[in-house]
Structure formats: C-alpha cells, structure tokens
Amino acid sequence: MSHDTARVERAALETDREYNPALALLRTSVGRNAGLVVALALICVVGAVSAGDRFTSTDNALTVLRLAATIGVVSIGMTFVIIGGGIDLSVGAIVALSSVWCTTLASQQFAEDSHWTMMVLIAILVGAGCGLVNGLLIAYGNIVPFIMTLAMLASARGLAEIISDKKTQILGAKGTDVSGFKDFFNREILGVDVSIWIFAIVAVIGWVLLNRTTFGRRTVAVGGNPEAARLAGINVKRHTVYLYVLVGVCAGIAALLLVARTTTGSSTHGNLYELDAIAAVVIGGTLLTGGRGTIVGTVLGVLIFSTLTNIFILNNRSFSEQSLFKGAIIVAAVLLQQRLASRSTTT
Amino acid sequence: MTSQMTGAPGAQPLLQMTGIVKEFPGVRALDGVDLDVRAGEVHCLIGQNGAGKSTLIKVLSGFHHPDGGTIAWDGEEASFSTPAKAIDRGVATIYQELDLVPHLDVAENVFLGHEVSRAGFTHRHRAYERVRELLARLGHPEISPTRIVGELSPAKQQIVSMARALSRNTRLLILDEPSAVLDQEEVTNLFRVIRDLAAANVAVVYISHRLEEIREIGDRITVLKDGRTVATGLAVADTPTSELIRLMTGRSIQYVFPPRAERGPDLGGPVLEVRGLGLAGVFTGVDLTVRAGEIVGLAGLVGAGRSEILETVYGARRASTGTVAVDGKVLRRGSVGHAVRAGIGLAPEERKSQALLLDEAVYKNITVSTMARFARLGFLDQREERRRALELTRSMDVRPDGVTRAANTLSGGNQQKVVLARWLLRDCRVLLLDEPTRGVDVGARSEIYQLIRSLADRGVAVVVVSSEIDEVLGLADRVLVVREGEVVHESAATAIDEAGVLDLVMEGRVPA
Structure with missing residues (x-):
C-alpha cells in the first residue's frame, strides 16, 4: 500500500513541470527569453570583434536602438494580434498612410492654426481607423485575417499614394511651422532620443497589458481556444476588434517616429514592416497559431534583428547579404522552438 | 455474450508485447507493459486516464518508438517504428479523435x-x-x-x-473508446461489425471506459495502471466487475450516486424557465422548468438534439423560437455574455476544445469567466485569483494539488472539476452540464456526481445531458427524454427505469 502511495506521488512529481528544472526552464517563457538574451549577447560579441570600437560605442548603441524603435513599436502591437490568433499584414501600409495623412495636414493652412499635437492625434487616429476596419470585417464579416489585412495592405498604400500624389511630403515644406513637432521628437532625455523612450514606454505598457490585465488574459484565451473563450462568456468578436485597433494605433505611433526621423511623409514608408514585425514576434517565441507569446521575447527579437543590421552595415556588407542571413535566422529560431514545443506537449 | 472460441491454449499470439517502456521528458508513460493478442479475439484494454492506454496504441501504430521491451508479430520480433510499417503489417487504429x-x-x-x-x-x-x-x-x-x-x-x-x-488488409484493429461518440443503437451495430471481424480472424483491441460494453463484446481483458500491466489475459466471463475496478483503481468502488435531496415538493422556486424553445431543423417546442436545488436530466440518443438544447439555452446558438428566462428575466437570444451575466454556466461536451485553455494555468482557467471580479481598472490581482482558485480546487479535491500547473497536466476527471470550479466561483444560478463524465475514469466519476449533487443542494438549478441512461437516472431528480428534437417524456427519475427510457429513445413509445 505504501509502495502504491509512493508511486502515485512520484508520478505526480514527474508530471509536474515545475519539478523538471532544466527542461522545464527551457519550456517556460523566462527560459526561452534567456536563450534569446544569450543569442543577442553572442551577436554583440561578433559585432565587437568584427567592428571594434565602432560597434561598442555608446553612439552606436543608440543608433541600434533608434533603428529598433520604429519597427519595435509595430512589433509590440503585432504580438497582441498574433497571440490573439490573428495576423496583420497591413501594418507597413498603415504606417505609410498615417505618415502621409499627418504630413499632409502639416503642410496645409489648417496646421498653422492648430497645435502640433494635432499631427500626433491624426496619425494615431488614422492607424486606429484602419485597425477598426480590419477588426470589424474580420470579426463580424468573418473574413480570414490574412486576406483582410492583405486587402488593407493594398488599399491603405493606394490611398496614401492618392493623397500624396506619390510625392514625398517634406515636413514644413510649404513654410508651415512644424518646429513644435520636430523639437519634441528630436529632443533627448537623459541622453537618449525620444523615439527610444517611446519604444520603451510602448513595450512596458504592452507588457503590463498582456500580463497584468483582463485585456491580456482575454487575448491569450481568445487566441488559445476561441471556442472555449466564447463559451466562458468572453465576447470574442469584440475583443478581436480591439486587437486590430491596438496594432493600428501602434502603426500610427511608428509612423510618427518615422516622420520625425526622416522629416517626411511618404507612401513608400514602412515598406515590408509587416514582415520585419512578424519575424521579430516569431523569433521572440510567440506562436503563430495564437495563445502563447511574450512582449519581452518580441523586444529581444527586434533587438536581435536591428543589431544584426547594424553589424552588417558597419562591416560594409550588402543589404542582400543581410536579408539572406535574416531568413536563415528566422528558420533556425523556429526550428529550435518547435523542438522545445514538441517536447512539452507529448505525454 | 461471446460465442466464440478464443483460440486454443498455446496458440501463437498474433501480437506479443513484452516489457514495453516509453519515456517522455519527465514522465514514464509506459513502464513495462505486457500484452498479447490472438487472431480472432476481442481483447479489451482497460485502465484509468493516464494509465498509458493511448501511449500504448501509439506505440503499436508506429507513432511512438518504445524505449525498451520487445514486440513480436506472428512470432517474430518486429519493429513498428513508423506508421507506414504498422499499416503494412495490417495494424489499423480508430482513434478517439x-x-x-x-x-x-x-x-x-x-x-x-x-x-x-x-x-x-x-x-x-x-x-x-x-x-x-x-x-x-x-x-x-x-x-x-x-x-x-x-x-x-x-x-x-x-x-x-x-x-x-x-x-x-487489416489483421489487428485497435478501437480507442469507439462508443464515446455513439448512441445505443450505433453501439449495437458496432458490436455486430466487431464480431464479424473477429469471426474473420481479425484481432481486435478494444479500449473502453464502459465495463458493461466489455462484458458484452470482450473475450479477454488486460488492465493497465500507471503505465504497467497489472493483469493480462483475464477471461471476461470469469472476472467480476468489482475485481476489474479493484485492479484499475487499487480501490473497490462502484458508481455510487449521491442520495437525492429529501425536500421533495418544497424545492426552491423556478430558476430556469424555458418556453417553446426551438432551433430550426434541430429541435422544437422545448419546455423546461428547473427549480433551485433540482437536477434535471436530458436523456436521448446522440444527435437527438440534447447538446443543441443546452447550447441554445446558453445562447451559444441563436434560438429561432421561444424564450429562456432566469429568475423571471428573459434572456436576449444568441448572447452567451447575457446568459453568463444572468447566472448560467455551461460545462460543454468537448472539454478540451470547448472549455479549457489547455496550456494555461489551472487558476486562469477557473477565473476566466469571473475575471472582472479580480480586476481593478482592468488590472488583475493574480494573488487573489490564485488564492480563490486554490480554495476551490482543494475543496473539490483536484489532484494533483496546485493551481499554477497547466490544465493539460490534469486527468479528465480533474479537468472537469476545474470547469465546474469556474462556474462555482461565479455563484451561478443555473448549471448546464453536457456529458459531465465523458472521458472521466471510474474512480473520479462518483466524485463528480457528488460534486454536482452538492451544487444542487446549494440551490443551483442543474441540467445534465448524458448518453448513459443509468447516469441520468441515478443523478437526476427529474428526467426528460428527447427524441429527434422533441421532448417525448417527462417524469421523476424514480418513476422510470433504464429499459423504459431506452424504449422511449429508440421507439418513442410511452412505457406500459
């Protein structure tokens, strides 16, 4: 009898993930993220060896982060959509449309009469509006996210081209005063660009939202098992709309960062952002099937890509080589994750 | 009863598995399993959830490669390392899913x-x-x-x-809980097919939770417990049920239904009132009143519309006619959110695909319908969530203990308790249970029954749907029999017996 009890206890221990330190750690999000940190550290070592001081300088670190900021903000939004079981291919096009719309505004008389924050508001509203359209048609029109956002990708960029007449709109080109906008975004706080701070703030808000709020819990539920979420009383359709609005807002913020950095709005802005963002999210350990993912992982994914880009540039390697390498990294990361995932699900 | 010879003694088995071991990281799913199956016999494999039945059949069908032990096929050592090899040898598997x-x-x-x-x-x-x-x-x-x-x-x-x-050209047919999706008539048909196959010298491995089925179709039984064979080659005819239950659980228990409340006619007032509810093409004119503290059972064949009735009451399907009211308030049609707010809870038939977030922690599964209660301005108090969840799981004896483990580490019975805990936490007024013991092993069943009864005793109005007639009769106070989308009978559970219900669901006849 006591032998039996011992067996049962052992079985209970064995099936308990918390009791398998090494493997369990790799399966947890913390462990996976630790793996990403190690990868990032290795990449930095490569950078330091190949480019020396040019890589390790503080200035360069800021360059990397500046590079990461725009795509990073988009990726945070993308993380939510993907955890919620969707995908958004239109983020790049939304960035373009937002940038064009808010710079059009800035070049018109209207801008003279209103505060520069109007631009900020417009960019975010345009992003939210596109997201709302995506969300409503996906949730209530039952259009597959892939198709709906593909359509938005085409339409939003098309609209951006119409509004801008395919011309690059230079901020304040018509003599309007946009100094307030420029001053705000080109400022440094504690020696760090505002754009980097904005990325950091968006990431922190994203983390809190995902891990500490009902919104985050619902996102995981909706993505992990939509039927169970629905039968548990969660309004899955409404939540889906929120998710696409959220990623749209992120795209709007990214558009502002891009406008500030380039001082232009253009229908070519944000080209292929959707792929960079999805790549960063996937590298960060978020499942494309939904239901699981972390903000920290996404941030690390973004940093890994921007650091790599930086190293390639410092070593005068071509953009093509960079792309080739990026592809290889994505495949390697996903293969690794699948291994871990398959180990954790077999019983 | 089987009329068939189970092969002469000493006849060479078609399949002989000896000391099969299969380990997964952290779990030894199989820990020395022996199984021999002869051509032309129906060999029943029984054991509680997690005993290793599913892993064993996956080894047999080439999905898992065993870490130890030998498999002999037709007397020769053989490897079943890929599904293709298993299929070539003539192994066919009918999976649960x-x-x-x-x-x-x-x-x-x-x-x-x-x-x-x-x-x-x-x-x-x-x-x-x-x-x-x-x-x-x-x-x-x-x-x-x-x-x-x-x-x-x-x-x-x-x-x-x-x-x-x-x-x-199948020589060994493995059936994993085939009767779970079948009604009585279909099961009879299935058994006829199995007997034909056995007569044609096909070996059949039959996995089931239902001991009465094994009595009917099986020749010999192998019992698994905790990844080990605890008994093999038991003759069905000579092994009493109590012995099988003892082998599977290490305990001696029967399905014990908790006693009904003695209150009789002075139960609470009506809580759930369903009037003329219909869903186009599925069921029509369902009237149902459930009072506080009452358990009402819906019996009927799979496909008779029982699950659909529950889902429509819950708002998961939009009713085409009729009304559902809780405490006198009529619910909006087709709105789960409204039903949940009015105090209805549903434990759906497909626990894994419809109720649980399998990768998520137990406590998150419990609080998913009450999240707002733990939140201030949208921020969740996770410590409080865990505390309340732990209180509930402890009081329900969910094993293993601990609410931060993922829901998929629990057995079927314990997962069902987690789903019940979700609604318990919500203090729901009406609980709709669709096949509450599907995939729940023998030992945990009585516990689930006990739990349902104690919920009713606290004043919850309970509706239970089950394919197992004895379960409906044993658990419910009142029974409704559903046949082809219509309620054909309503009476006290004690006023009708299993044969009477069976007659109704098959023929629609009123019992004499």
Missing part, C-alpha cells in the same frame, strides 16, 4: 494514402463501388461515398474511419 480529412469526401478519406488508381490517375468509380460495399458491410449503406466527411455526424465519421481500416 478521428483522423479524417474534413474537406475530402468519404471515398477519398477511405482510400487516403492508398488511392485506387492506375498509372497515377485515381479511379473514382471503382473507389466509390468499393466504398459502397464497405459501408454496407458496416451496416450503413445510406452514407454516400461522395458526401464531404466534415458534414457527417461524429458517429458516421467513425464508420468512415472503420471503412478505411477495412479497406486495407
């Missing part, structure tokens, strides 16, 4: 992987002909080979799966 391609038609599914073809071109007419023969042999000539499989009921999908097994 059917492995059909929903968008292909019946014939395409049956011949998937071994299409009837000439020089690479599929030979449709011959395929259809052969499928028609197979389906007729399986007692379902009415299924058209051109029907899209996803449109068929689960019971018919299982028939298609069987046809696929028969379309190959």
Whole structure:
C-alpha cells in the first residue's frame, strides 16, 4: 500500500513541470527569453570583434536602438494580434498612410492654426481607423485575417499614394511651422532620443497589458481556444476588434517616429514592416497559431534583428547579404522552438 | 455474450508485447507493459486516464518508438517504428479523435494514402463501388461515398474511419473508446461489425471506459495502471466487475450516486424557465422548468438534439423560437455574455476544445469567466485569483494539488472539476452540464456526481445531458427524454427505469 502511495506521488512529481528544472526552464517563457538574451549577447560579441570600437560605442548603441524603435513599436502591437490568433499584414501600409495623412495636414493652412499635437492625434487616429476596419470585417464579416489585412495592405498604400500624389511630403515644406513637432521628437532625455523612450514606454505598457490585465488574459484565451473563450462568456468578436485597433494605433505611433526621423511623409514608408514585425514576434517565441507569446521575447527579437543590421552595415556588407542571413535566422529560431514545443506537449 | 472460441491454449499470439517502456521528458508513460493478442479475439484494454492506454496504441501504430521491451508479430520480433510499417503489417487504429480529412469526401478519406488508381490517375468509380460495399458491410449503406466527411455526424465519421481500416488488409484493429461518440443503437451495430471481424480472424483491441460494453463484446481483458500491466489475459466471463475496478483503481468502488435531496415538493422556486424553445431543423417546442436545488436530466440518443438544447439555452446558438428566462428575466437570444451575466454556466461536451485553455494555468482557467471580479481598472490581482482558485480546487479535491500547473497536466476527471470550479466561483444560478463524465475514469466519476449533487443542494438549478441512461437516472431528480428534437417524456427519475427510457429513445413509445 505504501509502495502504491509512493508511486502515485512520484508520478505526480514527474508530471509536474515545475519539478523538471532544466527542461522545464527551457519550456517556460523566462527560459526561452534567456536563450534569446544569450543569442543577442553572442551577436554583440561578433559585432565587437568584427567592428571594434565602432560597434561598442555608446553612439552606436543608440543608433541600434533608434533603428529598433520604429519597427519595435509595430512589433509590440503585432504580438497582441498574433497571440490573439490573428495576423496583420497591413501594418507597413498603415504606417505609410498615417505618415502621409499627418504630413499632409502639416503642410496645409489648417496646421498653422492648430497645435502640433494635432499631427500626433491624426496619425494615431488614422492607424486606429484602419485597425477598426480590419477588426470589424474580420470579426463580424468573418473574413480570414490574412486576406483582410492583405486587402488593407493594398488599399491603405493606394490611398496614401492618392493623397500624396506619390510625392514625398517634406515636413514644413510649404513654410508651415512644424518646429513644435520636430523639437519634441528630436529632443533627448537623459541622453537618449525620444523615439527610444517611446519604444520603451510602448513595450512596458504592452507588457503590463498582456500580463497584468483582463485585456491580456482575454487575448491569450481568445487566441488559445476561441471556442472555449466564447463559451466562458468572453465576447470574442469584440475583443478581436480591439486587437486590430491596438496594432493600428501602434502603426500610427511608428509612423510618427518615422516622420520625425526622416522629416517626411511618404507612401513608400514602412515598406515590408509587416514582415520585419512578424519575424521579430516569431523569433521572440510567440506562436503563430495564437495563445502563447511574450512582449519581452518580441523586444529581444527586434533587438536581435536591428543589431544584426547594424553589424552588417558597419562591416560594409550588402543589404542582400543581410536579408539572406535574416531568413536563415528566422528558420533556425523556429526550428529550435518547435523542438522545445514538441517536447512539452507529448505525454 | 461471446460465442466464440478464443483460440486454443498455446496458440501463437498474433501480437506479443513484452516489457514495453516509453519515456517522455519527465514522465514514464509506459513502464513495462505486457500484452498479447490472438487472431480472432476481442481483447479489451482497460485502465484509468493516464494509465498509458493511448501511449500504448501509439506505440503499436508506429507513432511512438518504445524505449525498451520487445514486440513480436506472428512470432517474430518486429519493429513498428513508423506508421507506414504498422499499416503494412495490417495494424489499423480508430482513434478517439478521428483522423479524417474534413474537406475530402468519404471515398477519398477511405482510400487516403492508398488511392485506387492506375498509372497515377485515381479511379473514382471503382473507389466509390468499393466504398459502397464497405459501408454496407458496416451496416450503413445510406452514407454516400461522395458526401464531404466534415458534414457527417461524429458517429458516421467513425464508420468512415472503420471503412478505411477495412479497406486495407487489416489483421489487428485497435478501437480507442469507439462508443464515446455513439448512441445505443450505433453501439449495437458496432458490436455486430466487431464480431464479424473477429469471426474473420481479425484481432481486435478494444479500449473502453464502459465495463458493461466489455462484458458484452470482450473475450479477454488486460488492465493497465500507471503505465504497467497489472493483469493480462483475464477471461471476461470469469472476472467480476468489482475485481476489474479493484485492479484499475487499487480501490473497490462502484458508481455510487449521491442520495437525492429529501425536500421533495418544497424545492426552491423556478430558476430556469424555458418556453417553446426551438432551433430550426434541430429541435422544437422545448419546455423546461428547473427549480433551485433540482437536477434535471436530458436523456436521448446522440444527435437527438440534447447538446443543441443546452447550447441554445446558453445562447451559444441563436434560438429561432421561444424564450429562456432566469429568475423571471428573459434572456436576449444568441448572447452567451447575457446568459453568463444572468447566472448560467455551461460545462460543454468537448472539454478540451470547448472549455479549457489547455496550456494555461489551472487558476486562469477557473477565473476566466469571473475575471472582472479580480480586476481593478482592468488590472488583475493574480494573488487573489490564485488564492480563490486554490480554495476551490482543494475543496473539490483536484489532484494533483496546485493551481499554477497547466490544465493539460490534469486527468479528465480533474479537468472537469476545474470547469465546474469556474462556474462555482461565479455563484451561478443555473448549471448546464453536457456529458459531465465523458472521458472521466471510474474512480473520479462518483466524485463528480457528488460534486454536482452538492451544487444542487446549494440551490443551483442543474441540467445534465448524458448518453448513459443509468447516469441520468441515478443523478437526476427529474428526467426528460428527447427524441429527434422533441421532448417525448417527462417524469421523476424514480418513476422510470433504464429499459423504459431506452424504449422511449429508440421507439418513442410511452412505457406500459
């Protein structure tokens, strides 16, 4: 009898993930993220060896982060959509449309009469509006996210081209005063660009939202098992709309960062952002099937890509080589994750 | 009763597994399993959830490679390292979760992987002909080979799966809980097919939770417990049920239904009132009143509309006629959110796909319907969530203890407790339970029954749907019998017996 009890206890221990330190750690999000940190550290070592001081300088670190900021903000939004079981291919096009719309505004008389924050508001509203359209048609029109956002990708960029007449709109080109906008975004706080701070703030808000709020819990539920979420009383359709609005807002913020950095709005802005963002999210350990993912992982994914880009540039390697390498990294990361995932699900 | 000889003593078994070990990281799923199956016998494999039955059949069908032990096939040592090798040897498996391609038609599914073809071109007419023969042999000539499989009921999908097994030269057929998706009549048909196969010298491994079925169809029994064979080759005829339960659980228990509340006519007032509820093409004119503290059972065949009635009451399906009211307040049609706010909870039939977030922690599964209560301005108090969840799981004796483990580490019975805890936490007024003991092992069943009764005693109005008539009769105070979308009978559970209900669901006759 006591032998039996011992067996049962052992079985209970064995099936308990918390009791398998090494493997369990790799399966947890913390462990996976630790793996990403190690990868990032290795990449930095490569950078330091190949480019020396040019890589390790503080200035360069800021360059990397500046590079990461725009795509990073988009990726945070993308993380939510993907955890919620969707995908958004239109983020790049939304960035373009937002940038064009808010710079059009800035070049018109209207801008003279209103505060520069109007631009900020417009960019975010345009992003939210596109997201709302995506969300409503996906949730209530039952259009597959892939198709709906593909359509938005085409339409939003098309609209951006119409509004801008395919011309690059230079901020304040018509003599309007946009100094307030420029001053705000080109400022440094504690020696760090505002754009980097904005990325950091968006990431922190994203983390809190995902891990500490009902919104985050619902996102995981909706993505992990939509039927169970629905039968548990969660309004899955409404939540889906929120998710696409959220990623749209992120795209709007990214558009502002891009406008500030380039001082232009253009229908070519944000080209292929959707792929960079999805790549960063996937590298960060978020499942494309939904239901699981972390903000920290996404941030690390973004940093890994921007650091790599930086190293390639410092070593005068071509953009093509960079792309080739990026592809290889994505495949390697996903293969690794699948291994871990398959180990954790077999019983 | 089986009329068949189970092979002469000393006859060489078709399959002999010895000391099979299979380890997964952290779990030894199989820890020395012995199993021998003879041609022409129906060999029953029983054991509680997690005993290793599923892993064992996956080893047999080539999905898992064993870490130890030997498998002999026809007396020679053999390897079943890939599904293709297993299939070549003539092993066919009908899984619990059917492995059909929903968008292909019946014939395409049956011949998937071994299409009837000439020089690479599929030979449709011959395929259809052969499928028609197979389906007729399986007692379902009415299924058209051109029907899209996803449109068929689960019971018919299982028939298609069987046809696929028969379309190959099958020597060993493994059936994993085949009766779970079947009603009584279908089970009778299934048993006829199994007997035919056994008579044709096919070996059948039959896995089931239902001991009465094993009595009816089995020749010999192997009992698994905690990944080990605790008894093998028991003759069905000579082994008492109590002995089997003892072997499976290490305890001696029967299905014990908790006593009904003694209150009789002075139960609480009506809580759930359903009037003239209908769903176009599925059921019509359902009237149902459940009072506080009462358990009402819905009996009927699979496909009679029982689950649909529950889902419509819950708002998961939009009613075409009629009303649902809780405490006198009429609910909005087709709104789960409204139903939940009014105090209705549903434990759906498919626990894993409809109720649980399997990868998520137990406590998150429990609080998912009450999240707002733990939140201030949207921020969750997770410590409080865990505390309340732990209180509940402890009081319900969910094992193993601990609310931060993922829901998929629990057995079926304990998962069901987690779903019940979710609604318990919400203090719901009405609880709708669809097949509450599906996939729950013998030992945990009584606990679930006890729990349901104690919920009722606290004043919850409970509606239970079950395919097992004895469960409905044993658990409920009042029974409604549903047949082809209509309530054909309503009475106190004690006023009708199993044969009476059976008669009603099959024939629609009022018992004499």
